[in-house]
Amino acid sequence: MNNKRVIGFDFGMKRIGVAVAQTVSMHASPLKTIKAKDGVPNWDEVASLIHEWQPSDLIVGIPLNLDDSDQLATFAAKKFAKKLIHRFKIPVHGEDERFTTIEARSLLFDKGGFRSIKKAEIDSIAAVLITEQWLGSLVNDK
Numbered sequence: 001m002n003n004k005r006v007i008g009f010d011f012g013m014k015r016i017g018v019a020v021a022q023t024v025s026m027h028a029s030p031l032k033t034i035k036a037k038d039g040v041p042n043w044d045e046v047a048s049l050i051h052e053w054q055p056s057d058l059i060v061g062i063p064l065n066l067d068d069s070d071q072l073a074t075f076a077a078k079k080f081a082k083k084l085i086h087r088f089k090i091p092v093h094g095e096d097e098r099f100t101t102i103e104a105r106s107l108l109f110d111k112g113g114f115r116s117i118k119k120a121e122i123d124s125i126a127a128v129l130i131t132e133q134w135l136g137s138l139v140n141d142k
Contacts, residue, residue, distance in 0.1 A: 008059040008131030017123025028131035030124035061097030061130040
């Protein structure tokens with residue numbers, strides 16, 4: 001597999017967590033959390049990250065119900081993904097994001113207890129988990 005850089009997003013209506021990874025390491029790192037208003041981020045901030053990191057692909061966490069059906073947030077996340085494609089002309093991949101926020105909270109709690117859980121960090125850690133899950137699917141698809 002060629003070494004590519006990817007950016008992953010944990011989409012939310014108020015906050016969008018962002019992570020970056022390289023396909024060779026298969027590990028992502030949290031970048032930041034972007035504030036959003038009704039699911040709309042500051043697109044200049046998104047553009048700045050894309051310009052800085054020059055990713056080959058973008059990954060967007062898609063929230064689904066336990067039975068794989070869509071929920072209200074599913075449509076908003078898919079709309080965000082379509083806008084990324086339109087604005088940046090970079091391949092965008094949806095990734096099932098069920099349980100990533102819960103897992104992110106747990107990871108932060110394990111590091112430092114309840115006080116270590118900050119909403120902005122939860123979103124960027126969830127973006128890490130979404131991105132690493134997508135990277136793992138690349139290996140499993142071979």
